[in-house]
Amino acid sequence: MAEQQDDPKKLEEFQERIDNGETIEPKDWMPSRYRSQLIRMMSQHAHSEVVGMLPEGNWITRAPSLRRKLILLSKVQDEAGHGLYLYSATETLGASREEVLQQLLEGKAKYSSIFNYPTLSWADVMVIGWLVDGAAIINQTMLARSSYGPYSRAMVRICKEESFHKKQGYEMVATMAQGTPEQQEMVQDAVNRWWWPTMMMFGPHDDDSPNSAELIKWGVKSKTNDELRQSFVDRHVEEAKAVGIEIPDPELEFNEETGHYEFGEIDWDEFWNVVKGNGPMNRERMKAKQEAHENGKWVREAAEEYARKKRLQKEKAS
C-alpha cells in the first residue's frame, strides 16, 4: 500500500484519541503508516502462528502417550486457529487474505525466527511449550491492550488458549526433570538449545529496533523489546529453578537492588542471520508451507464444488 502524506490536523486528532486510550476501529480514520505498520506486524504474527505448527506437527505421531498426543493435536489446531483470527483481523485493514498469504509463500513476508530451529527430540516439544509459548504470552498479553480493536480482540482470544500451551509445556518439563538421568539430560539439552533463540523472539535491542518507538507512540505496543525480554527472564528463571533446570547463561545473576535478573549478551549475528533466511530450518519451513498450499488445492476445489452442487439442488427444489 502506498504511503501518502497525512493531513496534519487529522494526525493530531488521531494522536489525541490514542493518548485518551481510545480504541481504533476498522472504519475510523488512521494514518497511512499506522495502517501499513499494523498490516506488517499482524500478518507477520499470523504467519508465525501458521509456520509454528510445523516444528511440533512433526511429533504428533511420536508422542509418548495418548494423553500427550491429544494435547499436542489440540495445541497444533489452536495455532491454526490463531493464524485465522489474525488473518481476519489483518483483513479489516484492507489487506486481502490472498495477498497476505501470497507474500508468505513467496518468501517476502517474515515470520518469527524461532520456528527456523529444528525439533530434535520430544523434549523440544515440551520446551517449546514452556519457553516459546511462555515468551509469546508475555508479548501477546501486552498486545491484548493494543490500540487497534480487531488486533486486541484477537489477542484476548489467543491469550486464553496460549496459557494452556505454556502450562502443558511446563508440566512436561517438570515431569521429565524428575525422571531418569537420561530424561533429565534430554530436557536440559533441549533447554540449552532453545533458551537463546527464545530470548531473540523479543527482537533487537531497543536502540536497534526502528519500529518500536512509533508503535508505542500509537499505542500498538505498550512495552519495549527489552522490557518484555526482562519480564520473560524474571519469570522463567524462577520456573527453571523450581524444577531443577539450569539456564545456559553463565552471566545470569539476580540483582537485589533492581529485583531483576541480569543476563548475558545475545548473539546478534546469529539473530540477523536467521532473520535474513539463513537459519537451520528456513528453507524446509518455506518448502513445507508451499507444498501444503499446493497439495491442499483439491480440498479448496472440493469445497467449492460441494457448495455449487448444494446451490443447484436448492434451485431445483424451489
Add this chain to the structure above:
Amino acid sequence: MSNNEDSNDTQWPLWEVFTQPRDGKPHEHAGSLHAPDAEMALQNARDVYARRNEGVSIWVVPSNQITASTPEDMGPFFDPANDKPYRHPKFYSVPRAVKKRS
C-alpha cells in the same frame, strides 16, 4: 475497503461470525472467515471461534450484507440521545423520605 467490492474478490466470500455465549445473552461479534457457502461458513465458525464452549448458538452473515453507520456521522447520528435528559429516571426528583425506602 475490499468487503464490498465483489468484482475484485477472487477468494471465497467473507462472513462475519456472531456467537451467543449463553442462553439469554445477545449474540456478539467474534470475527470473520472466508467460506464458499453459508453451511460451510457455519461449520468453519464452529471450528475457529467455538472450540472452548464460547457459544450455544452461532450466526454467520455475509459481510457485504451489513450496513453500518460511519465514524464521521458519529456525533450528529447519535446526538438526539443527549438532549433528552427527561428520558432518564435520574431526571426526576423524589421526596427524601420516599427515596430512602427504595
